[in-house]
Amino acid sequence: MASPPTTDWVHRAPPARGLERIEAYFAGHGYDMHRHDTYAIGRTLRGVQSFQYRGGWRHSLPGTTMVLHPDEAHDGEAGSHDGFHYRMLYVEPALIQQILGGQPLPFVTGGLCNDPRLGAATDALLRGVDRPLDPLEQEDALFELAHALNGVCGVIRPRRPMDYVAAERARDYLHSALDRTVTLEELATHSQRDRWSLSRDFRLLFGTSPYRYLSMRRLDLVRALLVQGQPLAEAALMAGFADQSHMTRQFRQAYGLPPARWLKMLGR
Structure with missing residues (x-):
């Protein structure tokens, strides 16, 4: 064998x-x-x-x-x-x-x-x-x-109704804001839903908070840029992170390994 x-x-x-x-x-x-x-x-x-x-x-x-x-x-x-x-x-x-x-x-x-x-x-x-x-x-x-x-x-229905349309509007808005700061108030205004109901619905419908969702989309962009050959520091800035260390910390928290090891395992 x-x-x-x-x-x-x-x-x-x-x-x-x-x-x-x-x-x-x-x-x-x-x-x-x-x-x-x-x-x-x-x-x-x-x-x-x-x-x-x-x-x-x-x-x-x-x-x-x-x-x-x-x-x-x-x-x-x-x-x-x-x-x-x-x-x-x-x-x-x-x-x-x-x-x-x-x-x-x-x-x-x-x-x-x-x-x-x-x-x-x-x-x-x-x-x-x-x-x-x-x-x-x-x-x-x-x-x-x-x-x-x-x-x-066997999904259990929530006691209070959820506004799926408003949460989807918020999710779409986050995709357009990878390079800047977003507030919950801004999301609520765009979604036509009050802040805390939107925050609750977003978690129930998409499994995470609006902030975490935005962070993960930024990390998706980082991974795409790294595969294309962008240096770590430049990829971090292009994806809306304050600096390379901030991105690396969040990368490890999200994927369980640092970006350099991730690239090496892909053969890059």
Whole structure:
């Protein structure tokens, strides 16, 4: 039997709207504790994938679907001497909302799920990451995924009604403001919703706060600029961060590793 590799690597699929797919291998320690504002849905292909999540250790084995909720802290490391090989799908909550029509995001409490509905729904999106997804294939797969998550979780309706349209206006506005400071009052005015109702609805609908959402979109831009060859300092400023150290700190908090290591694992 071939020995497991000793070098960590990450392979990213061709880009797709609102979606990121990776395949990766880690020989030992993978990620420090971090949190991002997307769903992380994946499957371990080989080995044991161990991570801390919501106050306890989880151990993913081949055949189990991992579902990490947006903005929930987690890390990652090998649970055996063979390392762990896995595929992961990062889905923007806004895509799930567009399918479900504005309700609290489905939440898989323990982070691991053996329900065959979810396994079947993720198959199309977690196949080999070397080829791009056909646009209609992606839309169909996301529809199945959103409804599988909803069915597995049994979403509870909130006591107070939410304004999905106002929250979506705020989300769109944040995309236009990556390079400047934004206030909640400004968002509320644009969204035609009072500040605190907007803040509550945004969290329930998109899984994170408006400020965290804006920070993560800035980090998305940083990653794109780094892959294009921009230096760290210039990428930080172009994405609206005060300086390189501020960006690096937030990068590590979001992805569990510093940008230089992230680039090295991509072979850049």
